[in-house]
Amino acid sequence: MNPYVVFLLYMAAILGVVAMMLMLNRILGPKPVDTETKLEPFECGATPVDTRNVKAVPIKYYAVAIIFILFDLETVFLFIWALGAQPLTGFMLFTFFVFMFLLVLIVLYVYKARLLEAVRQ
Numbered sequence: 001m002n003p004y005v006v007f008l009l010y011m012a013a014i015l016g017v018v019a020m021m022l023m024l025n026r027i028l029g030p031k032p033v034d035t036e037t038k039l040e041p042f043e044c045g046a047t048p049v050d051t052r053n054v055k056a057v058p059i060k061y062y063a064v065a066i067i068f069i070l071f072d073l074e075t076v077f078l079f080i081w082a083l084g085a086q087p088l089t090g091f092m093l094f095t096f097f098v099f100m101f102l103l104v105l106i107v108l109y110v111y112k113a114r115l116l117e118a119v120r121q
Contacts, residue, residue: 074103077099
């Protein structure tokens with residue numbers, strides 16, 4: 001069988017299962033009633049003191065979020081590399097060391113730029 005046909009059948013099966021789950025959830029799932037309390041912002045039970053008291057998140061937290069996502073993705077790629085490097089050859093070790101070198105460079109940049117120290121204050 002053609003690999004493209006197998007892939008398309010697999011994708012159709014995945015989309016069918018997802019569509020079936022969403023449909024069953026809509027039919028059999030709970031139907032919440034929108035109450036006045038439910039429609040209030042912050043749903044914590046306390047009435048809002050000032051509706052205009054919305055402050056922006058400081059920009060330093062975005063740097064931490066980007067660093068977290070970067071290292072999280074690199075960890076995933078490291079696991080993928082470990083699973084794919086079954087016949088461990090010299091080229092595979094070379095790619096591993098290049099990847100780890102880039103990871104160390106990023107850690108050194110984060111340390112030298114003091115990106116994480118700004119959040120502590």
